[in-house]
Amino acid sequence: MSDINTGMVEKYRNNFLKEVEANVEEGDWVKMCMQCGVCSGSCPMGPYWDHPPQELFMMIRAGKRDEVLTSTSMWMCTSCYNCIVRCPRELPITHIMHGLAHYATRLGIEPKGQPTRQFAQLFWDNLAKNGRVNELWLGVNLYFMNGLVEGIKVAMGMAGIGFGMLKAGRLSLKELVGGHTVKDKKGFKAMIKKAQELEAARIDNAQ
């Protein structure tokens, strides 16, 4: 348990719904769910969620804080937006799922080994470095995220695809060094840093 997590538990006591409303992206929509279950039924990854969105919303109202935030469920979201367009109450469900995942990460209690959680972090780190995604490094990092031995196995398995992409001119080894970048890297990084500070002031430091 991180300090910020303890702080949030202290601050909101039994009212997890309020905590979500205040700190999770689009969290103030959670109370508007009418429990029809269309989101859960519309999700392409539906069978793999421990708690589909409808249930997560009810768990939030029922104060099941740890179960929600440590869950792998919202990391199953593919961002297909099916739930959003079908929700009769027009809840931004996709965004709430992202928001819950991010909030859990911010508190340091997310399921660390969850593959999408790892990939999502890699993706962010990758883009935050140069302002643009380096697909080659993203792939390399992804395959080796569980260590060298596992990584070589995965990479060997994916070699065919990588080779096909190289041959088709859709992957370049040039990306290993340097690669695509924004020119104003300094301004870009300062902007991200500022945004992170402002958000932290709102959430982390408000405990």
Add this chain to the structure above:
Amino acid sequence: MAKEYSFYPGCSSQEAASSSNYLKSVQSMCDVLDIKLNVIPDWNCCSASIGYCGGGELPRLALSARNIALSEQHNAGQDIVATCAACWLATKETQERLDHDAGLMAETNEALAEAGLKLKNETKIRHMVEVLIEDIGYEEMGKHVKKPLDGIKIAGYVGCQTNRPFGIEGESFENPKYLDKFIETMGAEPVEKYDKKVSCCGGALAFSEPEKSQALIKDIIEAAYDGGADMIVTPCPVCQMNVEVYQDKINAKYGTKFHIPVTYYSTLMSVAYGKNGKESGLNGQIIKAEKLEAIAGK
């Protein structure tokens, strides 16, 4: 006179990136339709939909806000056009959310100031498909066809993010028709009732949850074969890649014999407009689009 747009190509369309062939065909298509694309100088990644773990709401909004601000500064008065579904979605979402939330807007501008930028947020954010439908029109698109794609049956795979949550004006979320109309306009035959038209390919989870995603992709390809398709066409770089590159793996796992080319709508249009294989990005196919190559080679 050429129609001018402020163009946001996105990471995957960069040189030697995964959808560089998309960009190639878009350029050829725009050339024929007299569309001029002015790239947003120094654009950055939109963080797609998978950036949420590391990036909080505000940093992610700042990313797209920077692109819009740069566009407003350098390509003033021009609509922003994206070819990538995720780029379009992230930028449009940013614009809407900042439009509705003055607090976030103020914070975003505070962050942008660090990069010497200011956001007015008055620019229209559009997908290339919208430009074609709304600004060019099917009739005009059809007028430029030099080599109708006769005898090719195509499954129009719209996928998710070009379709939801914004979608194309006048189209339904459950069964959008525009891609089929594109196919028809180019002289090919769309698969009627392609029942995986708007199903998810797994998106970014193709990397992190390969088996679950490949199960989804298998259904998408299977439905295309069931409809008698010779090839699949899509408006989305992630859809294109996921549906094309995993076919061998799916075959190995499920004992299927998939080998179906997956191209972009712009590939079809370039070929139909008489561009050669290279100009149409056909050399970017991992699974060769032989029927298109034959037409392009004529």
Add this chain to the structure above:
Amino acid sequence: MSGMANEMKIGAYICNGCGIGDRLDSAQLESTAKRDGKAAICQQHDFLCSEAGVNMIQHDIDNEGVNRVVIAACSRRAKTDAFNFQNVALVRTNLREGVIWVRPDTDDQQETTQEMADDYIRMGCAEAKYAKPPAPSGEQSVNKNILIAGGGVSGMKAALEASRAGYPCTIVEKTGALGGATAQLYKKIPTKAPYADPEDTGVAEMIAAVEADSNITVYLNSTLTNTAGAPGRFAADITTESGSTETKDFGAIVQASGFSPYDASKLPEFAYGKNKDVVTQMELEALAKAANGGPIKRPSDGKEVSSVLFIQCAGQRSKKEGHLEHCSGYCCSASIKQAMYFKDQNADIETTVLFTDLRTPGAGGENFYRSGQNKGVSFRKGIASEVVDGANPTVKFKDLILDEDMSEEVDLVVLATGMVPNAGQPTRAQLTDQDNEDMASEKAGEEVEIRIDVESILNLDYRQGKDVPHMDNGFADSHFICFPYETQRTGIYTAGPVRRPMDSQQAMEDAVGAAMKAIGAAENSGLGRAQHPRVGDLSFPTFRKEGCTQCKRCTVECPFGAINEDEKGYPIYNESRCRRCGTCMGACPVRVISFENYSIDTVGQQLKAVDMPDEFSEKPRILVLACENDAYPALDMAAQNKLEYSAFTRIIPVRCLGSVSLSWITDSLNSGFDGIILMGCPSGDDYQCHFVKGSGTAQERMGKVGDTLQSLSLEQERVQTYEISITDIHKVPKIINDMVDTIEQIGMSPFKF
């Protein structure tokens, strides 16, 4: 009775339009009408429903003494405005939908098609011969006074609306004040956009409007101790608490007697009565009224409530003994409203609504639900199993989303118990346990007092019972979709929660509808005209006393309680209570009941008029007795869709399957009909019979046909009964054609003489 009836003169008019003249031999039809039908005058016209055609007929009525008019043209359901002649008996013979549209236009079919048309001409003339022009009895004149039982918002609204339309109203209210249940509320569910907050009840303004209206008389602390008569001439005894009685006359009655809250003491599992902090919704209204916008305090110790849980469907939507089976419809919205009483006063009060299916009917229901969620009311899908008594009540429940047993300790529990309609006593027919016993005793000449502990609302002086019959779950309604506000007692209309569960807004809308129906009843009955569904019909049943055996079957089987008995047991008809279905006629074993233009003979002579080919002709005859409300329109629509059925078919429309006399079945079998099909409306719980019980009664009676068939040594398949909905357009021709196939298999009837 019309004096002209004695000098019967038939005029038959054959239309050659709509293809009839092209398909049929009109000259032969004309000679059939004259020779077999005994029509004194028979004329053809190319366009009979045109002004010229109608004038031709009217001319014969005015100058030639024609008083029985046979229109041989289209269906009786078409061109009713054109073919509308006064002071004659009118018969419609259906050559278009009934013949040419259901038969192929081929040479080989011409003979049987023409035979079909000729028979219909014979049948039409036979019917005309036995029909008399209907005339009102003059039993009552128009009485514009409307009696309204109940002074809640339904009753007040009915009075205000009827009064505005120029009809004086009398409200009889049992309690000492107007306002009913709505007056007990702190606020009501919102009725106006944006449907976000509880609204003032508006009862005070309504009471003021009623009191200011000189056209409305109000009796408080009063009940109806006797209601006699019929629409147009009701005589009601209004008795005050002190015992004084006044008798007043009314044209029609609106019953707006409302509901009683379900008795929560039947719910010991929820600690009601044991824990003072478990209250009903109505009791919470009183607490909210007392708080008047301040903090609501709980009953046990006066503590300000900081947490409250609402248990929806408490004792309702349940098949458990003593529970209500129905959904009361208003309680979900009421709980949202009551949760807002707390939230609007202090947003930190925890309010939870425990529901299984949240139902918020009405235009604003969904908005109101959203508003509740926006205000932070918590909604949990779950089923409460128990409320544990204690300093604070603890609710045990199963959360249906999380699939977990849970419990919540709260300051106050509110039970959303439902509505029990104040519908008065069940009728005799509905007291199934005692019914047989009573009937048996009555046969022995004893009058048996029906023992019921429910107070009567109307105290009707009707043989069939003191109140209007109850339908599902004890509500006093007729058919909730087809005939809203109608009860099974003509001229008495229910409005509000006595009819079906509803909130005050719906009740007021209901009141407007019931008031309009009451006005219609007062006007129509004054002119001797029928109410819905045979609106405007002037015919009414009479009986021939000489033949009557005082069996009382007519009084028992009448769905509308229209028939009383005199001291000797002879029927007394009340014309304006009658809906003209003829169920009494079908019930009468000695065939003494008839209408002027609908009788044993008007149908019986038709089936006898059919030209019956001999047994070896290979031309069977199928008789169809089709209810005019659903089956006959379905047959017409089949014809419009050019669906074919056999040319051996002869169809006679009947007012209701309940009016079918067994003698018609026996007579047609004896006349040589090979098959008989009866088509009535669906009966049973989800009945569609326009006369409520007619088709069901007919089904029972037809059980006896088996004996008749057996005694004639005929196959059981020869008589078949079907329930037909108006949409069964493709089913009806198939039923007919299947019967023809059946006859082909079992052979022709030997009774062809």
